[in-house]
Amino acid sequence: MRDETHLVFHALADPTRRAIFERLCREGEQTVGALTARAKVSQPAVSKHLGVLKSAGLVRDRHEGRQTHYSAQLGALNPLVDWTREMAGFWQSRFDDLEDLLKRMDQ
């Protein structure tokens, strides 16, 4: 497994980090304070999780005054979106239906 893929897996294997990342995906950019208000952990813990997500390329930070805003970087998920696995399953099931059809067809 390539390093970047490993970092993404590692970052998302933790449920708290995954919840933070999903929130950023669904709701858009947020400050650390806003994220902490709804997380079940302290602000330093949220900041630490954001640091891990950032090193995996999953979030980006933007400083504005005293606030730091975080946003999700969906492109970092590309290595995980392996369409080939999905398509192999699709074709196997289509071939099952093809065989059924061939049995029903006239010579």
Next chain:
Amino acid sequence: MNATSAETRSVVVERDIPFPPDKIWRALTQPHLIEEWLMKNDFNPVVGHRFNLRGDWGGVLDCEVLTVEPNRKLSYTWNFAHDDAAYNLQSVVTFTLSPTSTGTRLRMEQVGFRPDQRQAFGGAQAGWQQFFGKLEQVLARAE
């Protein structure tokens, strides 16, 4: 981002089928038969013919016939444009039929890539919910 997202990949599915190539060829090239095992379509086995495959889920694939060698080889493009770019796909599907002592070896190879995902937020779109469902499965296998 990096070039990973545009990487070309391929899927190969092979199966020995106890029927002769010409019978399988009919199932691969006659619209009413294609519909029975694959999808609704306006296929025509002529190189350059453009057609659509329409899935039960509402998705529409844009296709163009590339190769027609009766009873041997059929290929067409298999492109899918989706509002959520994470699902876009540009690919080519090739069916190869080889006679065997018991019938035919049917090989399907799909080669293609997903274009770059746009840098946007999915909101609560169904696509993303499905995506996260899949991601969970991937992660479960990785642990």
